[in-house]
Amino acid sequence: MMLLATPTAVADATAASIFVTVLARGPIARSEIAAALGLSAGTISRAVRPLLDSGYLAEDGAGGPPRLGRPVVPLRVVADREFMVGVKLTADHVCGVVVDLLAQVRASREAAVTDTSVPAVVATVTDLVEQLRADAPGPVTRIGIGVGGHVDSAAQLIRYAPFLNWRDVALPELVSATTGLPVVVENDVNSLTAAEQWFGAGVDVPSFAVVTIGAGIGCGLVIDGRLVHGAVGLAGELGHIPLSADGPRCRCGNTGCVETVASEEAILRRVRAASGRDDLDMATAVALGRAGDRDAVDAFTAAGDALGRALAVVANLINPHRIVLSGEGLAASDLFESAARASFATHAFGQAVECDLITRPLPDHTWARGAAAVAIQHLFLGPTPTAGR
Numbered sequence: 128m129m130l131l132a133t134p135t136a137v138a139d140a141t142a143a144s145i146f147v148t149v150l151a152r153g154p155i156a157r158s159e160i161a162a163a164l165g166l167s168a169g170t171i172s173r174a175v176r177p178l179l180d181s182g183y184l185a186e187d188g189a190g191g192p193p194r195l196g197r198p199v200v201p202l203r204v205v206a207d208r209e210f211m212v213g214v215k216l217t218a219d220h221v222c223g224v225v226v227d228l229l230a231q232v233r234a235s236r237e238a239a240v241t242d243t244s245v246p247a248v249v250a251t252v253t254d255l256v257e258q259l260r261a262d263a264p265g266p267v268t269r270i271g272i273g274v275g276g277h278v279d280s281a282a283q284l285i286r287y288a289p290f291l292n293w294r295d296v297a298l299p300e301l302v303s304a305t306t307g308l309p310v311v312v313e314n315d316v317n318s319l320t321a322a323e324q325w326f327g328a329g330v331d332v333p334s335f336a337v338v339t340i341g342a343g344i345g346c347g348l349v350i351d352g353r354l355v356h357g358a359v360g361l362a363g364e365l366g367h368i369p370l371s372a373d374g375p376r377c378r379c380g381n382t383g384c385v386e387t388v389a390s391e392e393a394i395l396r397r398v399r400a401a402s403g404r405d406d407l408d409m410a411t412a413v414a415l416g417r418a419g420d421r422d423a424v425d426a427f428t429a430a431g432d433a434l435g436r437a438l439a440v441v442a443n444l445i446n447p448h449r450i451v452l453s454g455e456g457l458a459a460s461d462l463f464e465s466a467a468r469a470s471f472a473t474h475a476f477g478q479a480v481e482c483d484l485i486t487r488p489l490p491d492h493t494w495a496r497g498a499a500a501v502a503i504q505h506l507f508l509g510p511t512p513t514a515g516r
């Protein structure tokens with residue numbers, strides 16, 4: 128039985144920010160870290176020492192050109208110091224990965240979910256984690272779990288996961304009891320955003336948003352370097368921004384939400400109604416759009432227009448440096464991206480339009496890797512601070 132890891136790997140915020148800087152920019156010299164963080168060389172040296180002693184950082188043997196007679200020895204993160212397991216839950220399967228401290232996927236597995244009751248899913252996740260620990264090149268010290276729906280990150284509770292029909296499930300407690308490891312749960316889109324923040328498109332910018340398109344429209348926000356959860360974990364419900372007073376009914380009970388036009392279901396509903404084919408699937412709708420079928424083209428164009436308005440809401444509200452578009456729906460981006468960009472340009476306010484709008488397709492295991500990235504963040508930053516706790 129492995130000993131439980133301490134709550135955080137490093138003692139203070141300075142050490143944590145040094146680690147993040149080396150993570151993003153390493154190998155990097157102490158002097159460059161000092162410049163990047165606005166700290167003195169002495170402060171950096173003192174804070175780096177425990178990270179070197181505990182094996183999270185190492186001096187890069189290759190070194191750099193000597194300056195003023197002293198060799199410059201850059202620092203790097205020791206990727207294999209320890210490993211994290213990331214798990215993504217969906218209605219019919221769980222996907223898991225082992226990552227190192229650079230969030231590189233080192234092993235992956237999937238398991239089917241045939242029973243969505245809490246004990247059955249906990250048992251499936253536990254089995255998957257045990258298999259992944261056997262696959263891992265070294266000790267696994269933490270588990271991150273990502274799930275779609277309302278996750279209260281501060282309370283570490285799944286408040287509502289619609290596709291599992293779960294309410295108020297303390298999943299981290301349950302999986303920690305069966306695996307003996309610290310477990311953190313996070314909303315799936317926020318997990319993806321955490322991975323982009325430390326290891327991807329958000330590394331070089333303090334404020335950015337990740338917008339996912341597919342079955343729903345999700346959004347993760349990093350503002351001034353912090354992943355935003357809001358009061359109860361509902362920040363970023365972009366799919367339910369009201370765009371119009373009427374329009375189709377949304378699954379949330381309201382009308383006119385972004386998702387009623389821009390989600391895959393909305394596109395499909397529109398193409399089915401126009402074609403009279405109730406069994407038409409998404410692949411066929413995409414094929415019709417690409418073949419120039421007027422109704423299909425109109426449905427994707429309307430979706431792109433609604434998406435662009437939603438992106439303009441994000442830009443006007445938080446003025447991010449960058450918006451990263453991702454999600455399964457990107458596979459059909461050729462059918463809606465230009466409409467989305469045009470509508471974004473129309474509705475973004477002033478210089479907010481200069482926001483860098485990029486698309487990032489999702490390689491395999493991206494969602495599970497995101498959950499593992501949350502576990503890495505918890506290793507260095509600790510649990511999400513929250514008022515009254």
Ligand SMILES: [Zn+2]
Nearest residue numbers: 367377379384
């Ligand atoms: Zn809605």
